[in-house]
Amino acid sequence: MPQAVTCARTARWPFGAVLVNVNSGELVARAANSVESGDATAHAEVNLLRAAATRGLRMPEHAVVSTAEPCPMCAGALLWAGVRAVAFGTSNARLTALGLPQINMPFTSIARHSSLGPPPAVAGGVRTDLTDPLYEEMARRYR
Numbered sequence: 001m002p003q004a005v006t007c008a009r010t011a012r013w014p015f016g017a018v019l020v021n022v023n024s025g026e027l028v029a030r031a032a033n034s035v036e037s038g039d040a041t042a043h044a045e046v047n048l049l050r051a052a053a054t055r056g057l058r059m060p061e062h063a064v065v066s067t068a069e070p071c072p073m074c075a076g077a078l079l080w081a082g083v084r085a086v087a088f089g090t091s092n093a094r095l096t097a098l099g100l101p102q103i104n105m106p107f108t109s110i111a112r113h114s115s116l117g118p119p120p121a122v123a124g125g126v127r128t129d130l131t132d133p134l135y136e137e138m139a140r141r142y143r
């Protein structure tokens with residue numbers, strides 16, 4: 001999570017994600033939100049999947065660690081990719097409570113509706129001591 005937070009801090013909208021090989025524990029890719037480029041789908045998780053795809057990485061061998069709970073778009077992309085596990089810091093509910101625009105639907109709800117194969121392991125609220133400050137700061141700027 002500290003690596004994902006470092007990545008998030010490089011972005012205008014502080015969302016970051018890293019990809020970890022579940023066998024070796026090696027961090028193999030990182031990405032940040034880049035929607036200011038004009039691509040509304042350029043969330044950290046989608047950017048991460050794109051980076052992984054260009055390198056031919058197999059998602060069932062990888063876990064995604066994201067600073068915030070994947071939105072429904074990213075959740076769908078992660079499920080379609082067949083990622084093994086997802087860990088996230090700040091929840092969508094918390095982002096919504098902070099007044100940040102969000103599609104407030106839990107990742108687990110979306111995963112429950114998937115028939116794409118084994119659902120990823122999910123851990124939420126990971127290191128929110130590191131991730132919540134990103135969004136508290138963002139909320140102050142957004143107001």
Ligand SMILES: [Zn+2]
Pocket residue numbers: 043044045070071072073074075
């Ligand atoms: Zn997203």
